[in-house]
Amino acid sequence: MTPVAGARIAVLGTTLLGLAVMAFVTSRAEIALDQRRSSYEDMSHDTKAMQDDDLTNPAMLSVLDGEALWTAKAGASGKSCADCHGDAKASMKGVAARYPALDAATGRPVNLEQRINLSRERDQKAAPFRYESAEMLALTAYIALQSRGQPIDPPKDERLAPFREKGRALFEQRIGQLNLSCAQCHDDNWGKSLAGNLIPQAHPTGYPIYRLEWQSLGSLQRRLRNCMTGVRAEPFAFGALEYVELELFLMWRARRMTMESPGVRP
Amino acid sequence: MAAPARTLINVPQKAKRGDVILIRSLISHVMENGFRIDNTGKPIPRNIITSLVCTYNGTEIFNATLHPAISANPFITFHTVATESGTIAFKWTGDNGFQAEASAQITVE
Numbered sequence: 001m002t003p004v005a006g007a008r009i010a011v012l013g014t015t016l017l018g019l020a021v022m023a024f025v026t027s028r029a030e031i032a033l034d035q036r037r038s039s040y041e042d043m044s045h046d047t048k049a050m051q052d053d054d055l056t057n058p059a060m061l062s063v064l065d066g067e068a069l070w071t072a073k074a075g076a077s078g079k080s081c082a083d084c085h086g087d088a089k090a091s092m093k094g095v096a097a098r099y100p101a102l103d104a105a106t107g108r109p110v111n112l113e114q115r116i117n118l119s120r121e122r123d124q125k126a127a128p129f130r131y132e133s134a135e136m137l138a139l140t141a142y143i144a145l146q147s148r149g150q151p152i153d154p155p156k157d158e159r160l161a162p163f164r165e166k167g168r169a170l171f172e173q174r175i176g177q178l179n180l181s182c183a184q185c186h187d188d189n190w191g192k193s194l195a196g197n198l199i200p201q202a203h204p205t206g207y208p209i210y211r212l213e214w215q216s217l218g219s220l221q222r223r224l225r226n227c228m229t230g231v232r233a234e235p236f237a238f239g240a241l242e243y244v245e246l247e248l249f250l251m252w253r254a255r256r257m258t259m260e261s262p263g264v265r266p
Numbered sequence: 267m268a269a270p271a272r273t274l275i276n277v278p279q280k281a282k283r284g285d286v287i288l289i290r291s292l293i294s295h296v297m298e299n300g301f302r303i304d305n306t307g308k309p310i311p312r313n314i315i316t317s318l319v320c321t322y323n324g325t326e327i328f329n330a331t332l333h334p335a336i337s338a339n340p341f342i343t344f345h346t347v348a349t350e351s352g353t354i355a356f357k358w359t360g361d362n363g364f365q366a367e368a369s370a371q372i373t374v375e
Binding site for chain 2: 054055058061062065215
């Protein structure tokens with residue numbers, strides 16, 4: 001971590017502490033469906049313009065890599081994604097809007113990244129991509145792009161319900177040295193400032209996102225780690241079930257909102 | 267990824283002679299500034315794009331020298347005057363022998 005980032009987190013910490021006190025006074029609880037807004041709406045004119053134009057959105061550079069990966073043969077099977085799934089523009093339309101979904105073989109929810117790796121291991125007989133690797137981000141960005149403009153549509157599978165409820169419990173559970181839950185910021189205090197930044201409602205409408213602060217593409221789990229270290233909690237390992245449960249809850253919380261992937265965020 | 271750099275360039279396909287046109291270019295590059303250290307305290311060597319040259323039918327119309335303070339995936343945009351039909355070509359060069367090229371056609375009526 002750079003010294004600047006360290007200092008920033010220290011400032012963030014102090015402000016979070018102030019918020020924790022404030023949260024007792026102003027609890028708004030769950031956001032009404034018609035009150036929900038993508039953090040896109042709160043971005044500057046320039047950042048919005050960057051996302052809106054595929055020739056200025058830096059995530060589109062990774063999408064080009066993802067498109068190449070889609071048709072690249074991989075693993076012992078010698079098959080590419082396209083060999084089974086055909087044209088992603090048709091076969092992957094709306095897929096990212098439905099994830100995380102249940103993996104029937106293990107009875108557990110899997111997110112889009114894990115689904116890609118399951119296909120690589122089971123069908124392509126290829127080595128899985130590492131979380132946050134350029135390849136994984138590129139392929140998820142390419143697949144998620146095919147859902148752009150579609151409403152988020154979590155699966156209705158009842159077997160997912162207990163996992164989603166665990167995700168909700170995690171969202172509402174106080175964690176870290178600052179003893180804050182996700183809900184205390186993103187349900188109760190959205191729209192207010194945190195160290196000069198606006199607190200968003202935290203709807204995962206644009207993942208993977210190109211974050212200007214990161215100067216790269218990143219997954220929703222990277223973003224969740226960000227918040228966890230912000231409240232000085234120990235983040236889960238990438239791919240942990242807890243994160244997937246949280247993703248499941250967040251996608252349900254953002255149901256019917258419009259997918260923007262790949263989004264740009266400050 | 268060891269894959270070649272990805273580029274996205276935007277040049278109007280058609281323009282009237284004498285029109286002022288907007289040229290936009292985006293290229294994938296980490297732009298590692300050389301001032302950072304890794305987890306073990308070792309400095310991460312500088313790895314940036316150092317120059318962009320743009321030519322219009324072989325004539326240089328724009329060049330830029332890039333420095334470490336420029337963020338990853340540099341987006342460079344400028345205006346020029348549409349003079350004749352032909353090719354607008356971009357060439358980026360940088361540290362560690364980095365090279366990338368891209369071009370677009372324009373029809374001037």
